[in-house]
Amino acid sequence: MRTRFRAALMAGTAAVLGLALTACGGSDSGSGAQAQAPARTLTVSAAASLTSVYQQLGTEFQNANPGTTVKFNFGGSDALAQQVVQGAPADVLATASSKTMQTAVQAGKIQGEPVVYATNSLQIAVAPNNPKGITSLQDLTKPGVVSVVCAPAVPCGAAAQAAEKAANVILTPASEEQDVKGVLNRVQTGNADAGLVYVTDVKSTAGKVAGVSFPQASAQGAIQSYPIGVVTGSQNADLAQSWINFVRSQQGTAALQQAGFVTK
Amino acid sequence: MRTTVPRFLWVPAALAWLLVAIPVAGLVLRVDWPNFLGLVTTPSALAALRLSLETGLATMALCLLFGGPLAVVLARSSLPGLPFIRSVVLLPLVLPPVVGGLTLLFLFGRTGPVGGFLDREFGITIPFSTGAVMLAQTFVAMPFLVVSLEGALRTAGERYEAVAATLGASPATTLWRVTVPVVLPGLMSGSVLAFARALGEFGATITFAGSLEGTTRTLPLFIYLESESDLDGAVAMSLVLVVVAILVIVVSRTRDLR
Missing domain, CATH: 3.40.190.10 (Periplasmic binding protein-like II)
Known part of the structure; x- marks a missing residue:
């Protein structure tokens, strides 16, 4: 049983090798x-x-x-x-x-x-259809809005801080995550109403999260x-x-x- | 007289010991000693240390309050399906803490069945709160107390309790005057173990509770974040955690030996 399996394996390998060689020859010519x-x-x-x-x-x-x-x-x-x-x-x-x-x-x-x-620039990630009606960075400070950002020590958090500064807004996030995926996850699971992530991150969720653009995303230090x-x-x-x-x-x-x- | 240890055991035994000892020694060598005090006394580091100690103690209390009675039930009652109940309690010991955090999130999160109800009816949100940290820590630490207390109860046996009952003591009196004093050492070491486990908790906390200075960012979460920006700070705080862990072990060991 075992030898037969091995023989089959070797035959298979030889066949693949042969194919590969032919393929190489073809492309060479x-x-x-x-x-x-x-x-x-x-x-x-x-x-x-x-x-x-x-x-x-x-x-x-x-x-x-x-x-x-x-x-x-x-x-x-x-x-x-x-x-x-x-x-x-x-x-x-x-x-x-x-x-x-x-x-x-x-x-x-x-x-x-x-x-x-x-x-790449920041966007406010919200649940699809934006149930809390968030349109600006200021809206994240409204009572009853749970927001999440990256920790200032990591690049996405530094970008968020630059945008806050430009908007003259001080956010009180419920959590400062280690990376963008952490922020995205909080919004996706519905535990946060809004989170600051990059446009490409919003796109990558294919509609599970909606993105709200805001002018301060293009502030100095906020753009990646x-x-x-x-x-x-x-x-x-x-x-x-x-x-x-x-x-x-x-x-x-x-x-x-x-x-x-x-x-x- | 001591039995002789077979010679061939010495090499693997030494390797096993070194596997644990060398990385810890390496950590000590890597510490930026001239700036050590400054690194471990930054406001963020102190906030994390304080939160860890507070939630660790609270977790220990929760484990005693709920895990203690559970251990008594497991050791003394004749409930049907006891083996099943016991294996469920042991689950957090085997489960990766991240999985524990996810299960807590799906139950107590804002969109979960329990969390959603609390949010709608009472406006209480559990994730992102210090309570969530305690919940996550209790989830992972409770089995340690239950296991060691149940073990102590079984070893102690039921003879004294039976005698107390024949002398007319009620079940409650027997529990407080006989059972608890007899298993006190086991109760102590179980509590210390639960505290230690809570102190080191990371996966369930970051998944379920989030990370915010002073509220949910415990020492392990702080170290993880620091390791991304300021490695020296992370190393220094790691050493603090090692020292606390050693203290905990020393305390629980001396109790065992007595």
């Missing part, structure tokens, strides 16, 4: 005509909030550049910048704040100047910038640059806008 380089892998270190957009763009990029594989390393911007500074292999660094990108720039790890290609740059010493600097161009192309900006980003 195809790209040979275009005199393109053989299989290459582009490693992109990107902020966690970019996950769904980048994955979609990654597939499109691979289709447009046969023989290229895009590998993503998603994580917190701070950690990603640290990894690049420590010499982790990456061709592109895309963070969710200028401050974290600056860490890599100052360590001489970014070629040239990074570009800010998108921004998304810079991108080619990592110094990259073996695929040309490919890295074409990824950046792709993200900034019509196709790229459309995907970013769909997710709720404002593109530049």
Whole structure:
């Protein structure tokens, strides 16, 4: 029984390998005509909030550049910048704040100047149909409105504070969460009436939460910038640059806008 | 005379001990000693410490008030389905605290059956309150008291209680004059364990109660938040928690030995 299983497994493996080899041969002969380089892998270190957009763009990029594989390393911007500074292999660094990108720039790890290609701003997340009729940041201070924000120590909390300052409002949140997902969760479960999150977070819930825009979301310090740059010493600097161009192309900006980003 | 420990047990035993001891020692080495006092006496840190001690003591009281009677029922009554009742009480010991927090949220949250009723009828919201912290802590800490008290009751046996009853003592008198004094050491160590568990509670609290300075941000929640912005502060407060934990163990051990 066991040997038969093993034999089947080996036959299967051989078949898959054979297929893979044929596939490689096919693509080689195809790209040979275009005199393109053989299989290459582009490693992109990107902020966690970019996950769904980048994955979609990654597939499109691979289709447009046969023989290229895009590998993503998603994580917190701070950690990603640290990894690049420590010499982790990456061709592109895309963070969710200028401050974290600056860490890599100052360590001489970014070629040239990074570009800010998108921004994300705060929105008031409320239950669908906005039962409490919230239209402004001031409305969050009304009696009977339970609001939740991020703790000031984390980026989304710092942004919330900047917006409060611009609106001249002092919120008395019921809870200061560790991250945006925590805030979103409170609103989604109905335990809070309103929470400050990013536009892209509201979009990601696909209608489970509604977003209310407010003018102070564009105040200094409240906007989250998304810079991108080619990592110094990259073996695929040309490919890295074409990824950046792709993200900034019509196709790229459309995907970013769909997710709720404002593109530049 | 002591029995001889087989030699081959020494290596795994030493590794087991080191597994616990080395990380704690590492924490001590990582502490920013010159600024230690400043780091542990910031207003936010003190608020967290104070909230943790207060809610920990309140939790201990709640465990005694409700868990104590439950332990007596489990040890002495002949209720049908006792094994089932006991396994339900033990559930929080095995359940990840986050799951405990979620179950509490779905029951006592504003949209939950109990929480929704309280909110509509009396305007009472449980999440985001210090009461929610105590509720979460009691949920996870109660089994510790129930288990150790039930164990103490079973070990003590029912002989003294039977004698008291034949001498004409009512069940209530027997409980207060005979049972409680006999199991007092078990009651004490159970309470201390419940207090310690409450002090370290994190998952259920952050899921159910939220995190706000002075109201719901207990020491573990404070440390978690600090670890994201000021690692030195987080390390310093972790050491405070380690010291408190060691004190708790010392207190409960000396009770055991007596």
